[in-house]
Amino acid sequence: MKKLALLLTLVLSMGVVLAACGSDDSDSGSSSSVEVTDVWTRATTPTQDTGAVYMTINSADGDTLTDASVPTSVAGKTEIHETTTDGEATAAEDSMESGNMESDSSMEGNSEEMHGSGDMHGDSGAMMGMKQIDQLDIPAGETVTLEPGGFHIMLLELKGQINDGDTIPVTLTFEKAGEVQVEAVAKDE
Amino acid sequence: MEVPGVRSVTIGRVLSATLLAVVLTVLAAGCGSDSSDELNGITRVPPAKTENVALPDESPESKGKTVALKGEDGGLMLVYFGYTSCPDVCPTSMADLRLALADLDPEQRERVQVSMVTVDPKRDSGKVLNGYLGHFFNQGEYHSLRTEQPGKLARAEKAFGASHELGKPDAEGEYDVSHTAQIYAVDDRGVVQVEWPFQTDPELISQDLKNLLENNSNPDA
Ligand SMILES: [Cu+2]
Numbered sequence: 001m002k003k004l005a006l007l008l009t010l011v012l013s014m015g016v017v018l019a020a021c022g023s024d025d026s027d028s029g030s031s032s033s034v035e036v037t038d039v040w041t042r043a044t045t046p047t048q049d050t051g052a053v054y055m056t057i058n059s060a061d062g063d064t065l066t067d068a069s070v071p072t073s074v075a076g077k078t079e080i081h082e083t084t085t086d087g088e089a090t091a092a093e094d095s096m097e098s099g100n101m102e103s104d105s106s107m108e109g110n111s112e113e114m115h116g117s118g119d120m121h122g123d124s125g126a127m128m129g130m131k132q133i134d135q136l137d138i139p140a141g142e143t144v145t146l147e148p149g150g151f152h153i154m155l156l157e158l159k160g161q162i163n164d165g166d167t168i169p170v171t172l173t174f175e176k177a178g179e180v181q182v183e184a185v186a187k188d189e
Numbered sequence: 190m191e192v193p194g195v196r197s198v199t200i201g202r203v204l205s206a207t208l209l210a211v212v213l214t215v216l217a218a219g220c221g222s223d224s225s226d227e228l229n230g231i232t233r234v235p236p237a238k239t240e241n242v243a244l245p246d247e248s249p250e251s252k253g254k255t256v257a258l259k260g261e262d263g264g265l266m267l268v269y270f271g272y273t274s275c276p277d278v279c280p281t282s283m284a285d286l287r288l289a290l291a292d293l294d295p296e297q298r299e300r301v302q303v304s305m306v307t308v309d310p311k312r313d314s315g316k317v318l319n320g321y322l323g324h325f326f327n328q329g330e331y332h333s334l335r336t337e338q339p340g341k342l343a344r345a346e347k348a349f350g351a352s353h354e355l356g357k358p359d360a361e362g363e364y365d366v367s368h369t370a371q372i373y374a375v376d377d378r379g380v381v382q383v384e385w386p387f388q389t390d391p392e393l394i395s396q397d398l399k400n401l402l403e404n405n406s407n408p409d410a
Contacts (some may be wrong), residue, residue: 042280042281051276052280128278129366148388
């Protein structure tokens with residue numbers, strides 16, 4: 001618990017980055033502020049060759065994340081990814097038609113996170129995959145969270161194991177705010 | 190359990206899921222308290238049967254010996270189909286499962302085994318699988334199931350209602366993998382008692398595990 005609190009403090013203190021905070025000329029596209037917090041990466045297993053970085057991004061004026069990179073000593077390639085769930089659009093209908101979900105009571109009040117459960121089609125569950133996306137829009141005043149099962153910064157060709165407590169410098173490139181440096185803290189959870 | 194009248198509901202997904210849950214809860218309350226009604230995960234009628242499914246286990250204990258996909262006597266085998274180059278969905282599932290297992294008392298935990306079946310045997314060697322699962326689970330607790338025979342893998346998947354797809358390799362030979370991400374709990378008779386979708390709260394998983402293990406320890410149950 002103590003360790004977790006410490007980690008949280010670390011993440012909060014290191015992850016808050018304000019870029020280009022011009023406050024007097026917010027009507028011009030040249031200045032915008034982006035706030036990136038809670039940057040973390042899942043510690044990897046000794047034999048894993050990929051990793052994922054998560055974070056929370058907030059932009060008062062709206063911005064677009066167009067690129068992300070980590071030092072090549074960490075990973076050969078870095079991409080912006082989205083985890084996909086097939087059949088999402090038709091999920092409700094499918095799950096109704098299958099009519100074979102006997103006990104689903106736990107899903108109530110949790111429907112947002114339980115996408116998978118609603119996606120039962122026929123005999124099989126939802127197919128999960130991921131795809132690279134060119135950019136990630138951060139609408140004005142909104143918070144976009146990169147989290148498990150959603151968006152992630154994908155690290156490919158990992159050069160070594162990422163251990164609990166390690167930090168990885170991540171460079172994010174935004175359309176308006178430009179380059180923003182953050183540190184991802186590795187958590188084994 | 191059939192749920193007449195729910196089939197034609199075309200309202201929003203969230204609402205209909207909630208409605209379904211409510212209807213099911215009401216129905217369940219009406220039919221006495223069979224233990225399966227108390228499970229948090231998804232149960233199927235009839236349940237999937239995996240008694241005849243067996244795959245080579247590359248774990249240090251088994252060294253390639255074939256293992257049946259079912260729990261030991263009075264125990265459960267938790268089965269997951271995935272691959273190790275998956276940075277998001279699979280480690281999230283494994284980490285959640287690790288949390289759920291940590292919540293069991295030692296006697297119960299001893300009766301649970303974790304099996305990951307790789308859907309990407311080309312990239313996932315036995316060694317890679319062991320390194321991966323050994324990170325999340327104790328040695329002797331996990332099975333690294335792997336076959337290079339697509340038909341064998343397909344039969345195993347079919348028994349569980351699982352599936353996967355491999356994308357076309359790009360110029361560098363890399364390819365995407367998509368797969369179902371349920372965790373299945375199989376009892377000692379090879380019956381899938383419950384399955385948990387991706388991102389089921391680990392607490393709900395451990396509740397189900399305790400529930401099943403308690404019922405299982407009673408021979409009359
Ligand atoms: Cu990815």
